[in-house]
Amino acid sequence: MVEVEIKWIVLVCSVLMRVIFNCVNLSMGRYLINLEDAFPLANHAYLEWIIVLPLGLTYMLRGVVLICCRTWGYGLTIMVGVLITTIGLVLTSFSTNYMTLLPSVGLIVGLGVALPLGAPIYAVTDYFPVTDDHHILATSIVMSTNPMGTLIGPLIVDSLLSHLSWRACLLLETATILVCGSLLSIVFFRVDRLLKQKEVTFVVDNNESESDLIHATNATTKIPEQSNMKLKATKTKIDQSQMRLIYIISGVWSITWFFKTLAIYFPHFLLVSHAIKLKLTAHQGTLCVATLGVTETVARVTTSLVGDRVFKDRLLTMYLGCCTGLILTSLGGYYCKEFYQLMVYSGLFGIFAGPIIAASVSVAGNTSNIQKDNISYSLLACYKGQIWLTEDHF
Numbered sequence: 001m002v003e004v005e006i007k008w009i010v011l012v013c014s015v016l017m018r019v020i021f022n023c024v025n026l027s028m029g030r031y032l033i034n035l036e037d038a039f040p041l042a043n044h045a046y047l048e049w050i051i052v053l054p055l056g057l058t059y060m061l062r063g064v065v066l067i068c069c070r071t072w073g074y075g076l077t078i079m080v081g082v083l084i085t086t087i088g089l090v091l092t093s094f095s096t097n098y099m100t101l102l103p104s105v106g107l108i109v110g111l112g113v114a115l116p117l118g119a120p121i122y123a124v125t126d127y128f129p130v131t132d133d134h135h136i137l138a139t140s141i142v143m144s145t146n147p148m149g150t151l152i153g154p155l156i157v158d159s160l161l162s163h164l165s166w167r168a169c170l171l172l173e174t175a176t177i178l179v180c181g182s183l184l185s186i187v188f189f190r191v192d193r194l195l196k197q198k199e200v201t202f203v204v205d206n207n208e209s210e211s212d213l214i215h216a217t218n219a220t221t222k223i224p225e226q227s228n229m230k231l232k233a234t235k236t237k238i239d240q241s242q243m244r245l246i247y248i249i250s251g252v253w254s255i256t257w258f259f260k261t262l263a264i265y266f267p268h269f270l271l272v273s274h275a276i277k278l279k280l281t282a283h284q285g286t287l288c289v290a291t292l293g294v295t296e297t298v299a300r301v302t303t304s305l306v307g308d309r310v311f312k313d314r315l316l317t318m319y320l321g322c323c324t325g326l327i328l329t330s331l332g333g334y335y336c337k338e339f340y341q342l343m344v345y346s347g348l349f350g351i352f353a354g355p356i357i358a359a360s361v362s363v364a365g366n367t368s369n370i371q372k373d374n375i376s377y378s379l380l381a382c383y384k385g386q387i388w389l390t391e392d393h394f
Contacts, residue, residue, distance in 0.1 A: 007127035013187045014120030014142050021113050022149025027157040029269030034166035042098035050106045052269050057110035058117050065118030074119045075189030081115025082181035093170040140304035144297050150268050151293030158286040284339050292346040299354025325352040
């Protein structure tokens, strides 16, 4: 009973942690207009890439986050990320030179948010393994926090900027994540202790049963002790080779997702700026981003819950089909000049982008799909289709 209660507490805290930091990460596009006014000498493309860069690093550093979680534990990993993000946002709020935005926002904030965004995913996986009846539900909920951040973050920042300066708004965000992140990290420190106790108990029981099995086998079949050592060495060698392959595949997938993420999330960051170019208001652009967040949330959760059952072996076909839909939607977005047209574009983009992200975990889980994925095709769908948003910079 206690174990059941703890795993749901972990899920709730993981969702809260990811929603808070996704709000910070995905609301940076709302600051683009303010940064252009504050730094008139800065190139517009330079500012665009800076605000998108932290999200790309979030996905690219997933392997590093996993190593930190296994080495330091979830609590310390999250706390370090909270402190790094705080430093980056404070430096940004006091910045007087646009050249300092690259290290403060692009690198420091990017590294900081990667830790508290990645650690909760692995914590939920530990408490909701594949064998758990609620595994799909838990992972679907925790992975839907990205579009939740798209929905909530820009709306909050938009309302705050009508009363505060962008520097004061950043400081308010900094105080919020410092307080909330520190409080939530306490729960994950407790999770670390429970997992360590469970691991120690498992190792002790496993060693005792393995020792009994070896002695019983030797007594009945008279297998030499040296043969047992050879079998263990062979098993260890196989495990190491498998883990090496997994690390290589994960590394390649992380690098490709760095570029895919930048491409897929272009509208999340640039729609507000694009709305201003079309003589619309910043609030209308924010509503377009919020619409994208709603449809992407629904599409991602739906795909996570029913994708494996409905599509089964055709999951990759659905993945590439959504990429094709993203191409057509993005090309159609070039002709969107009115507010209602941008709203339709945002809704369709979320519908096609949600399944791509949700299905990527299952697609990457099969090593044969890495070759079939046709990365250049995915990049074409997600990247080239968004050039209309930044067409004056290419």
